[in-house]
Amino acid sequence: MSEMSPVSSRAPADPSDAQFATDVQYYLMQQPRQLPSRYFYDALGSSLFEAICRLPWYRVTRAETRLLAAHGREIFDAFGRGVDTVVELGGGNGQKLMTLVQAGRRPASRLELRLIDVSASALASSARALSVLDGVHVVTYEASYEAGLAEVRAARAGSGRTLTLFLGSNIGNFDPPGAGAFLRGIRAALARDDGLLIGTDLVKPERALLLAYDDPLGVTAAFNRNLLVRINRELGGDFDVNAFSHRAVWNAGASRVEMHLVSRGRQHVTVPAATLDFEIEDGESIWTESSYKYDPEGSVRMLEATGFRLVDQWIDVEDGFALTLAEAV
Ligand code: AVJ
Numbered sequence: 001m002s003e004m005s006p007v008s009s010r011a012p013a014d015p016s017d018a019q020f021a022t023d024v025q026y027y028l029m030q031q032p033r034q035l036p037s038r039y040f041y042d043a044l045g046s047s048l049f050e051a052i053c054r055l056p057w058y059r060v061t062r063a064e065t066r067l068l069a070a071h072g073r074e075i076f077d078a079f080g081r082g083v084d085t086v087v088e089l090g091g092g093n094g095q096k097l098m099t100l101v102q103a104g105r106r107p108a109s110r111l112e113l114r115l116i117d118v119s120a121s122a123l124a125s126s127a128r129a130l131s132v133l134d135g136v137h138v139v140t141y142e143a144s145y146e147a148g149l150a151e152v153r154a155a156r157a158g159s160g161r162t163l164t165l166f167l168g169s170n171i172g173n174f175d176p177p178g179a180g181a182f183l184r185g186i187r188a189a190l191a192r193d194d195g196l197l198i199g200t201d202l203v204k205p206e207r208a209l210l211l212a213y214d215d216p217l218g219v220t221a222a223f224n225r226n227l228l229v230r231i232n233r234e235l236g237g238d239f240d241v242n243a244f245s246h247r248a249v250w251n252a253g254a255s256r257v258e259m260h261l262v263s264r265g266r267q268h269v270t271v272p273a274a275t276l277d278f279e280i281e282d283g284e285s286i287w288t289e290s291s292y293k294y295d296p297e298g299s300v301r302m303l304e305a306t307g308f309r310l311v312d313q314w315i316d317v318e319d320g321f322a323l324t325l326a327e328a329v
Helices: 017-028 043-054 060-077 095-104 120-130 145-154 176-188 206-213 219-235 296-304
Strands: 007-010 083-089 111-117 136-142 161-166 195-201 244-251 256-263 267-271 276-280 285-292 308-316 321-328
Touching: 017 219, 017 267, 017 276, 043 060, 043 120, 043 219, 060 095, 060 195, 060 308, 060 321, 083 095, 083 145, 095 111, 095 120, 095 161, 111 120, 111 145, 120 136, 136 145, 145 176, 176 195, 176 296, 195 296, 206 244, 206 256, 219 244, 219 256, 219 285, 296 308, 296 321
Parallel strands: 007 136, 083 111, 083 161, 111 136, 161 195
Antiparallel strands: 195 321, 244 256, 256 285, 267 276, 308 321
16 A cells, blocks of 8 residues: 655744745854855755766765665664654655665565655655555655654654664764754654664765865756855845856865855845845855765764664765664663
8 A cells, every 4th residue: 555645744943935034144144154055955956966966976875875775674674673664854855765665674564754854846756756665654844854853753653663864964964063963852852762874974085075066067066056046036136146156175174075155256245035235255155065074983973972872884985985873772
């Protein structure tokens, strides 16, 4: 049996238009100027991200998908009482969850899939794809991670274990204190023995990191600049999108790749719906994303410091990616 019309909900605490305007106003006025990376994922941004995942230079998604296909059975079997609910945070198009369920689930078991994402378009396509699986019931939450987790926790029903997925190195968008706080928040939404599977992109040679975030086809540059397109469309901004250059830098001290939009020339910018009117200097940048890179031991330490115990870890040596399975203590 499959559920053809997935249930969906939109939390009141969503990053709605008002939140977008508030965040754009606040972060663009910071020194250095910034924009939160979660706003990349409107319909076009989500499509551009999917294109990034197919680039030969961005290997995160393929490496993780290989690990999920190879170890999906071990991941499900690591849970004695059996997993009856899988929660995925920021899963995008749902293809990795699809791979995991197909590789790992024991046939004939029922499974609740709860998808939390800020992207409505990503949720729609993943719910559609996952609904074809037998015995699967999909519920989507168009919400921030925090709001979505609170809803999932409130709706908790079954007696089995819940496995929460935080894949794709999405954890890399948090700075280390933020990642710790976020993992503690996940722990608080779980019961003892529930599982958490996280994917972390590993530190690798700078050349490979920079090609992944500044690709020769310019897809990542388009993904980055689309944030300005979105501000212009949704908040009435007048950013001259062509007058900003995409730049990726490896900050070795902080173990992160940073993406920036660098102003070519001094420019006047207004964003009426965010009550912004400012000058940006020649060469001044807007910092749009951090992608922290880990090592395998660091991923484990981070989990052990936030209320989890290591169950197993799998590493793709070729592309430098780790999947770490833990359980709540
Ligand atoms: C989806 C946050 C994991 O940081 O690698 C890809 C997003 N940004 N290329 C990442 C991204 C530029 C991606 N995450």
